[in-house]
Amino acid sequence: MLDLKKVEGKIICIYGPTASSKSKLAIEFAQKIGGVIINADSMQIYKDVPILTSQPTEHEKEALTHQLYGMANLTTKFSVNEWLKLAINQINATRKLGLSPILVGGTGLYFLSLIRGIAEIPQIEQTTKDYVRSLAAKSPQVGVHKILIDYDSELAQKVSPNDTVRVLRGLEVMIQTGKSILEWQKNNAKFFAETEFFKVYLCPPREKLYSNINQRFLQMLTKGVEDEVRAVFVKHEYQSIVPKIIGLSTIRDYIMHQKDLGTMINEVQKLTRNYAKRQYTWFNNQLKHDVVVDNIF
Secondary structure, three states: OOOHHHHOOOEEEEEOOOOOOHHHHHHHHHHHHOEEEEEOOOOOOEOOOOOOOOOOOHHHHHHOOEEOOOOEOOOOOOOHHHHHHHHHHHHHHHHHOOOEEEEEEOOHHHHHHHHHOEOOOOOOOHHHHHHHHHHHHHOOOOOHHHHHHHHOHHHHHHOOOOOHHHHHHHHHHHHHHOOOHHHHHOOOEOOOOHHHEEEEEEOOOHHHHHHHHHHHHHHHHHHOHHHHHHHHHHHOOHHHOOOOOOOHHHHHHHHOOOOOHHHHHHHHHHHHHHHHHHHHHHHHHHOOOOEEEOOOO
């Protein structure tokens, strides 16, 4: 499918929406060119939920080296900076072995931070965060994106009104520092030259992807995802779990007889399709791809 000479010596990035067969392609790459697969998915970082987060199977991990999967506790917040430190160490260690680092996942911010670097923005004070949220709360009809236009029109043009996290972050930085986050990002601390990356975007037709999402969750049920979630809540209090893993609370409601089986299945499938929709938007707008693969299925 790809000329392997193009990826020789590169840091290979395979990304795209959930259920787009990223792991399958990463395994094919690793087998053909000799590589180590490095997780770049913020949910697959966590232990105790390998089925729900579609982590590699034990058989796959025995056949090929996989790094940074199932390593964080569900009660611990795992930041982009923490992932970057670990991922960079793994990339360097892999290259020293003469192997190709193959990063795979659906967390766009991980890839963006690794490829473009991190802006060293001063820490935002809690008073600023509270002020920004009070602005948003006072203007629900106007919308927080329209508030951003008043403070930072250039950023507002680049950020989707639906991307509330980035809109709020942009407001916080401008109000705290008096300078746009775009200005701060011009002086990003780079980890690798952008020419060192080979970026593969998996972008299958939406209807095919949505069908795959629906089928994948049915397969999760046969693999024991209900027992997996049950064990999570035996081990952890619901309020103590940090990541918002799709399906976790919905399956919990089913286990507690607050939802019937059909409702639970439909809700998890819909939540996952909505997540994929947001991923399509993000990857289509935020990264420049070397190759786009739309016929993976």
